[in-house]
Amino acid sequence: MQRAEFELRALEHLDAVHRLALQLTRRPDEAADLVQETYLRALRSAESFEERGGGIRPWLFTIAHNLFITRRKREARAPSAVGEFFDADPRSAGPDEPPPAWDLSSLDWEHVDERLKRAIDDLSPEHREALLLWGVEGMKYREIADVLETPIGTVMSRLHRARRALAAALEPMRREMGIVDRNDKTEDQ
Amino acid sequence: MTERRHNPIDDAALGREALLRAAADGELSAARAAEAGADADGAARIAFERSLRDAVGRSMQGNGAPAELRARIEAALRAEPEALPIPMPEAPRGGSARRAGGVIGWLNANRSLAALLAIAVSLGLFMFWRQGQPTASERIAMDVMAQSLIKEGERFTAFGERFEKQVPYKGRAAAEGAMETVLGEAVPVYDLSSLHYQVAGLAPCSLSWPGQSGQLIYHADEGTGWLTLIMNRVPVAEAASPVPEKWVSVLRSGNEELPPVYLWRKGDVVFYLVAPDEWEGRRALKLFDAPGSLRRFDPDLAWAKSYSGGR
Known part of the structure; x- marks a missing residue:
């Protein structure tokens, strides 16, 4: 890819890359630096980039993701500190337990958003990352797996755990609102 | 980067809940998704998952990259060395x-x-x-x-x-x-x-x-x-x-x-x-x-x- 074309196309995704960096780092200054480094590294390899149908965006995500992992390793000076990125059992898709089955007609999703934001903030970076690529960027499991360079089962597992954590965080709200969980036998009685 | 794939995932090994999540996420074939959401409980779960996804999307959307960052990156890209007689080395794998x-x-x-x-x-x-x-x-x-x-x-x-x-x-x-x-x-x-x-x-x-x-x-x-x-x-x-x-x-x-x-x-x-x-x-x-x-x-x-x- 020519330099001018790269700049044009890559900068179109600046917001998305920044969003990912922010979710990973949780610090605006660190996120900005991660984004900048991502673009410079991408530029270096722009000529070797091959269009394969996914466009340039997943490629930028992958660079940002890898840079973040490298940083965390460096900061921790112990590779195990980010072991979760690599150690998750790729065959595991997470427990197959049901999420809360609330009476959806009663749930005020606008009101949920603030509580949801706080719950998302409490997630680990890798869970936030998967959640972002899934919920905001609208990527398929396979696409997320490609970006994170991890098995699809790991992606499904992370998404499941993240969603379960969010659902749990919303549990007090459900009770406050008196919404019935059809899985909760005690409440049915 | 591997080629982008849109094929439905292999759902044979998925349990009921994972299947419903996959259906909500559009990961299943249309027939399989319809089958998963055929009963009232399944349909409600799928609706919940989709609502949750929408809410997550709103919560994580953010305000976009700051203008200052955009300007800095554009400047940095412009400042990058042009081609020199010796080819630029490849970026180190997995980061710097x-x-x-x-x-x-x-x-x-x-x-x-x-x-x-x-x-x-x-x-x-x-x-x-x-x-x-x-x-x-x-x-x-x-x-x-x-x-x-x-x-x-x-x-x-x-x-x-x-x-x-x-x-x-x-x-x-x-x-x-x-x-x-x-x-x-x-x-x-x-x-x-x-x-x-x-x-x-x-x-x-x-x-x-x-x-x-x-x-x-x-x-x-x-x-x-x-x-x-x-x-x-x-x-x-x-x-x-x-x-x-x-x-x-x-x-x-x-x-x-x-x-x-x-x-x-x-x-x-x-x-x-x-x-x-x-x-x-x-x-x-x-x-x-x-x-x-x-x-x-x-x-x-x-x-x-x-x-x-x-x-």
Whole structure:
């Protein structure tokens, strides 16, 4: 890819890359630096980039993701500190337990958003990352797996755990609102 | 990056809940998704998951990249070196491996600097013997030049080790204090935390260095980690070999695992630069207004006095 074309196309995704960096780092200054480094590294390899149908965006995500992992390793000076990125059992898709089955007609999703934001903030970076690529960027499991360079089962597992954590965080709200969980036998009685 | 795939996932091994989530996420075929959501409970779960996804999307959407960041990146992209005679090295796999080591990494690399220089000298010697019979004076000239470079490498290494021992980097003031302790003189230290890619404003020739020779150490410790460039300059009369003014000589080991040493001349001053890797070195050279052309250092050429830009 020519330099001018790269700049044009890559900068179109600046917001998305920044969003990912922010979710990973949780610090605006660190996120900005991660984004900048991502673009410079991408530029270096722009000529070797091959269009394969996914466009340039997943490629930028992958660079940002890898840079973040490298940083965390460096900061921790112990590779195990980010072991979760690599150690998750790729065959595991997470427990197959049901999420809360609330009476959806009663749930005020606008009101949920603030509580949801706080719950998302409490997630680990890798869970936030998967959640972002899934919920905001609208990527398929396979696409997320490609970006994170991890098995699809790991992606499904992370998404499941993240969603379960969010659902749990919303549990007090459900009770406050008196919404019935059809899985909760005690409440049915 | 593998090819993008849109095929539905293999749902045969999925349990009921995972199947419903996959259906909500559009990961199943239309028929399979319809089947999963056929009963009221399944349909409610799918609706819930989709609502949750929408809410997650709203919560994580953010406000976009700040305008200042966009401007900075555009400026950084513009400042990137254009194609140089030597192809730009590939980015390290999985991030900035060499810079990731920071000062420690730099030190580790520089412990091998003498070895790097020895390799270069050995190569020069090999070329020398292969090409012909040197006179005694020519042999001495090459040896002096090689010894000079080795000495420079050793000095850098020793300096880096002492510096690291005395002061883990704790900001500019601490670094400057340590520099004075180690070197016995005040030497400017520049914290590039907010100027990672804008070193141009610190062009060394515009600074007043103590003495006729001097070193500059540039540190950046913002996000991507340490960036250490060690630079030295000497009067041209003290250079042991002819140094061309038209290009920068790059001294590298064959496997490029060791840090590069750059050598060039501007007027009566000879510059040495040790960078963590070739990428950082290239960027620094551009910002330091070094000659735009790079050539692999070849002691044999220097010995044969074939530098077109020599004195």
